[in-house]
Amino acid sequence: MHRRWPAIIALWLLGVLAAAQLAKFSTIAPVLRARFALSLPATGLLISLLEVGGGLLGFVAGLALGRIGYRRALVTGLATLAGCSLVEALATTPAPLFVARGVEGIGYLLVVIAAPTAIAAIASDRDRPRALALWSSFVPVGVAIGGAVTGMGTQVLDATGLLLLWAALLALAVIPALRLPLGTAASRGLALPAPAAWIATFGFGLYTLFLCALTMLLPTFLTxxxxxxxxxxxxxxxxxxxxxxxGSAIAMALMRRGALRSGAMMRIVAPALAVTALLAPLVFVDIGGWGMAALVAVAVVGASGLVSPLVFARLPILARAAAADDPRIATANGLLTQFGAGGALIGPPLGGLVVGLWGWPGLGIAIAMLSLAMLATIALAERIGARPAL
Incomplete structure (x- = not known):
């Protein structure tokens, strides 16, 4: 293994740990509802507050990263996550619980912008696309681990004990963050990414919008x-x-010799999103009970999941980053976080609105349309990115 890969994997693991906090509250939501007498909408807000920081401040944080530095942002983010989890564990009324969850979103934001930017900086030119493709998997892995650890922990701990456990794990993660071979690295100053990166990150926001609408509303549909x-x-x-x-594994295999060229990427992205658009309406058609609906939903997520790591891998190129520590990478990651978090916040309620107006089949058609819109957006980004810089 290349000597830089241990640090890349360590940064990915820090992102996984941060993303695990997304599932922390959703797993113990019934307990929190009973303890604090929360309504269902209030409980949903409590769960989603972790994304508010990214949805509101992602771009600003990307700009500020050049001043803060990778290590300081990582350590501050992890310490903030740990401290907020401690406050949540000790909360006796809803107010401090909600405030801590909101501040926790700032810590999450710092980690998920600093880590991929640091990965881009320390990876070699050949390994950078694969490293960023690996990074793209941190949310599903983190959510799965967060749900599994919290779920199994309920067998031996109450909600307070579980939140204290997460606080301890996050505090311990500060130690490897301090020891990572990042030096005093920081992106150099402030710079805006090229227009192609803005368009590509907006396309990623469309992806998180339809993905979260599907996965978050799927249990309700099935039941x-x-x-x-x-x-x-x-x-x-x-x-x-x-x-x-x-999808992340396939993307890493495809990019083992370096980043894919625009044409090669589109030959993968176009059929993947076309399959997504064709299958999405079938999730909500009664053609075989819940089992068939589940299989089609998995196929939809699998097909579209091939696109996300390619977007991550192409982002430094579309941003026109001139070097590994170019500040355009940090600001592009900030945009990616902002649009991605915005899509995650809007997706479930917008999906619910679509179902209320046009029924569940309407949601399938909406997901198909959004996947095609994502395809058009990525194609436009690649077309603009291929033009010579002025």
């Missing part, structure tokens, strides 16, 4: 319309989320 049990529906949704992981 209410296909007769699945709550446990089965939850398991299907978790498996569907993890179906994006093979």
């Amino acid at each position: 209410e319309m296909r007769g699945a049990s709550l446990a089965t529906a939850g398991l299907v949704a978790a498996f569907a989320s993890l179906a994006a992981l093979p």
